[in-house]
Amino acid sequence: MFSMKKNMSSLCLIMITCTCHAQSLDVCQQAAEKNYPLIKQYDLINQTTQLTVDNIQKGWLPQVNVSAQATYQSAVASWPKNLQQAYQQMGLNMKGLSKDQYKISVELQQTIYDGGAISNQRRIIEQEGKVQKAQTESNLYQVRCRVNEMYFSLLLLDEQIRLNDDVRTLLESSEKKLSAMVKGGIAATSDYDNVKAERLGAEQQGVSLKQQRQMLQRLLSTFCGIEISNIHKPVPITNSTSANNRPELRLYDQQLKLTEAREKALDAQLRPKLGLFAQGYYGYPGLNMFEDMMSRKWSLNGIVGIKLSWNVGALYTRKNDKNLLSMQRNQIENAREVFLFNNKLDEMQQLENINRFQTMMNSDAEIISLRTNVRKAAESKLAHGIIDVNSLLREINNENAAKTQQTIHEIDMLKEMYNLKYTYNK
Secondary structure, three states: OOOHHHHHHHHHHHHHHEEEEEEHEEEEEHHHHOOOOHHHHHHHHHHHHHHHHHHHHHHOEEEEEEEEEEEOOOOOOOHHHHHHHHHOOOOOOOOOOOEEEEEEEEEEEEEEEEOOOHHHHHHHHHHHHHHHHHHHHHHHHHHHHHHHHHHHHHHHHHHHHHHHHHHHHHHHHHHHHHHHHOOOOOHHHHHHHHHHHHHHHHHHHHHHHHHHHHHHHHHHHHHHHOOOOOOOOOOOOOOOOOOOOOHHHHHHHHHHHHHHHHHHHHHOOOOEEOOOOOEEEEEEEEOOHHHHHHHOOOEEEEEEEEEEOOOOOHHHHHHHHHHHHHHHHHHHHHHHHHHHHHHHHHHHHHHHHHHHHHHHHHHHHHHOOOOOOHHHHHHHHHHOOOOHHHHHHHHHHHHHHHHHHHHHHHHHHHHHHHHHHHHHOO
């Protein structure tokens, strides 16, 4: 319960903070993890583990068993005939035991030494809880990858909207100039219509981009559980791949510890168990058989003692049980190897992509500068009637394409950097 209150308090703090300024990638990731329904598993695991451990610990409490039985036997202990005749001559009626017998009993057992069975069982349950928590942490960690995808897609849409606004501004300027030129008789109406159609197409594309952004913004807000209006571009980071801190590795460690706990439990099965017992019952016959053979009355009876038991049958399966645990450890280690292998491939691909985008970005600024110069020259040439409007539109589109490529390269590079951070959980 305390953990749930703490999570809710943290989420409220994030929501208050996020309403004041643009949300960063880290804030979105933290909010998404706290908002994801799987977070409730932590409290459920704690509660179920504690309840199970409490039940196991009750194994040290006295075990009480109440029973009642009624039986009819085909034969019972009886006096020899010669002895019965002798008793009859003495005036004594020795009936012997009755074939119908009854018993209402209470039995109590108290464990003194269990060979470590209860403590080992408790450790297994606690370790199983740790494995479940590690699995939950691993599943929750994948939420960050989904946030990355939506966050950088939203960033790219923001940049595309900005570039679309720039193109629309250029087209509006050219449209106004051509309108004046048409009125002055130095430009054809078709040229004006061509630019206007291009401007309307840009406006149409802008509406589509804004609708896409609105949809993605709602998705990200719902996923994070906070209202996301603005986001800002994260700074480039340099990732060191010297250590891997992924939660999956902690999951494998906890699984190995679980096999160790189970192996210790196998050793406990071979140890003897010592306990006290007490049994009391009311019925017939009692413990005094001779008296019951004469009177056939119900009586109170009791037994107390100490009991030592040793189940050597555990030796039958011990070898196979140990081999099974060894195979489980090998499977866990193999899963770790597969994960690290795939993780290394992801790292190599992400590093190559980062280098590729950085290389392309080195020439993006120069390409944009050249395209801008060509576009400005085309505007001047159109004003002097040297080129037609199609040439100007082509240069405007070329300049916009160069700026778009620069934006894509930058956003993709940042995305790969933060994906690499995700790969190693830095």
